[in-house]
Amino acid sequence: MQMFEAILQLTTVHWVTITVILHISFSFLTSVHVLLFKENERTSLAWISLVILSPVLGGMFYWLFGINRIKRLAQKEHPPELKEDLRQEETTIKFHWLPRHWHSAIISGYTIHPLSHLAGNTVEPLINGDAAYPEMIQSINRAKRYVVLSSYIFDCDSLGQQFVNALAKAQQRGVTVKVLLDGIGIRYSWHKSDRALKKLGVTTARFLPAISLTSIRFINLRNHRKTLCIDGELAYIGGMNISKNNVVKSAKKPIDDVQFKVTGPVIDQISQVFVEDWFFATREKIQFPQYDPSAPTPMQLSNNSVLSRVVQDGPDENHNQVKWTLINALVCAQKSVKIITPYFIPDQSLMTSLHAAALRGVSIEIIVPGNSNIPFINWVMEANFSRIIQHGIKIYTNNRPFDHSKAVMIDDIWSFIGSSNWDARSLEFNFEINLECFDADLNAKLTALFDVKRQNAALVNKSEINALPIYKKVRNNLFRLFSPYL
Template identity: 70%
Template sequence: MQFIELMLEWIYTHWLTIIVVFYISLSFVTSVHVLLFKENERTSLAWIALVIFSPVMGSLFYWLFGINRIQRSAQKKHPKKLKQGFRQQDQLIEFHQLPINWHSSIIAGCKINHFNYLADNKVDPLINGDKAYPAMIQSINSAKRHVVLASYIFNNDSTGRQFVEALIAAHHRGVIVNVLLDGIGIGYNWHKLNRALKKQGVKTARFLPAMSFTNIRFINLRNHRKILCVDGEVAYMGGMNVSKSNLVKFATHPIDDIHFRITGPVIDQISQVFSEDWFFATTEHITFPHFKPNTGKKKNDNSLIARVIQDGPDEDHNKLRWTLINALACAQTSVRIMTPYFIPDHTLMTALHAAALRGVAVQIIVPQRSDLRLLDWVMEANFARIMAHGIQIYKNQRPFDHSKIVIIDDIWSFIGSTNWDARSLELNFEINLECFDEDLNTKLNAFFNEKQQNAIAVIASEIENLPIYRKIRNNLFRLFSPYL
């Protein structure tokens, strides 16, 4: 008892010294960790400044949200045996008779990403939920063996309930059904949807639940992938969530988007990504049916060459960025980008400027107004820098266009779930398809042209003449763009 009294008296006498020592020690330890483990200089400087000027709250935020624990966790939970089936093992690089200027891209691509380039695929664009949802539900209704579905947002609205009913009906027919939803994206809908599916025996899981003491340190890392695979025969992926807002003809606040129906051997790569995510979330290993080619189909019916690019803050980190840089280096005539948020990092912006300086026509379409006003301000702050070397930017006047595509020349395209912002490039788990096919590019260029007709060009003089308060506001929020 006397010891406790002496201790309290000592603390009372030296409380200021204790606070100073604690302040310095906490700031020092956290700053050293930032210096050792953060690669981006500007991000490191921002964290250190936050830690120094607000040592307690800054350090707390850093230890909770600034450390990439996913990579270590993924290495434990994703055993290599799950991935070996699709990894290249000292095999010869196949150029698939593609133009010679893309051969260097394929060589680099095989080093960037473990998935093989596969021929004999077919990719069909599906515009908005009006075309995508009926096709997806029909595929679920036709399923005979196995259905897997992953989505970032799955709303409990009339569209979401149609999917739930189709999934339950498939389960009752004896089809194995696995549904994986993101802990943040699903939000308050999780309990209703989970209860409805589980009550009928459908297996569900949340990727990094938001409301969990064990996973709170992962709250900033989300699974942004949208995947539907059925029986190893057909797959759907792209940027479209499950929401009635994507039914543009009937929605009060419509969201334009594009999704893709995929057939061919690349389906196995898509289902492999789902299997790894499911194992990460549940530690359960699922066996999904492999694609079986239809020997009666003509070879040239499915001529598209494709492979999956998966990216995230785990061992797949930076594969997306390197894939885009690699493709941009091969561009000869045109680069066309559609994205809801265009806030590329310095490396990607340099690659785009390099293409423009070579004489490549670079065109970018973004929404005139997105669903996140802060990001609109950040994009507007960057417009002058982006257009410095002749890059053209257009603002789509539709209510909100969530489409995500990249088209290079008449042969290469990039489709999937990724936005051109820090969240997609650094924090989210994403899935994309790298494609070589002239027919697909023709369709995507027609889609781009149609969007361009409804867009207005950004004029450099108008950006320069913005009111000073808008310039200050835009550039202020630009400082926080890596964290938005």
């Protein structure tokens, strides 16, 4: 008892000294961890500054949000040798009919992500939920064996209820149904969609729950993938969540977006990503039906044949695969680069690649929302406008309420579609899935979509940037400092 009182008295008298010693020790250990495990110099310097200048809180913030524990967890629960077992054996690299200057991109692309480009696919853009949702629900209604759905947001509104009912009816007629929802995204609907599905007997799982009894999970690691695979016959992929706001004609707060209907052998690569994600979330290895080339769908009977492959990304062993794929393609650009993205906050390597292409005479045009759904994202993008438009790059702000579409088109042949945005959140922390496509017809359709959006957009010019009030410039550039963490 006397010892306790002595310690208490010592603490009371010397609390300032003790606090300083603890702060210095904690800051030192945290800074050492940053130096050893953070690769980006600017990010490392920012973390160390935060740790030193913000006693205790800075260090706690780093240990909560700055560490990528998912890579270690992925290797423990989903080791590479198991992933090799889950994946099909791929063929050797083929250049197919591609122009010679794209051959190096195929070689390096395979090194970045060892999945082969597969011919014989069709990829159909479905504009907004008005076109996409009826097709998706109809496909669920026609399912005979297996349905797997992965979504970041699954609102339990009138539109979400249509999906719940379709999935439940499929389950009731003997179809195996699996729904994977992100542990953070599910909170947008207060878990109502999850409960509604379970109540009707549909099997659901959460990818990285925010609260777990087995391990610590973190809010900054999210499964941002949006896919629907049916019977090994067709798949849907893109950036569209399940929400009535995507039904633009009737929505009070409309969100423009595009989803893609896919058939052909590449759907096995899409469904395989779900199989791996489901195993990671549940430890259950499912046997999803494989694509059967002997039973073509009506879409496959057309003359279109898209050369395509999946490129997945995440803070695990697939880290930076999307960024390197984009850089790889920008190196091959000869005429034009067109980008549609809701968030355009590229890191220095991507921005340098865009400027290098512009310096070669490549026309580069970017469309971003004029009004983001996240105000401070608008401020960060505004802060970067003067840097972006150097060397002739053009950036347009879309006047629509909010455009969530994601697509990249290079020259008249290469397209990149899926769930990834051009920001650190998407390229560093999120689990994403995209399709790399070579096809002139698909490129033309997406270019036409780009042209329509550009008609409703305003070109950013230097005079507008210079005319911003000084307080907005300061605000924008202040938030730009935090862009690696947004």
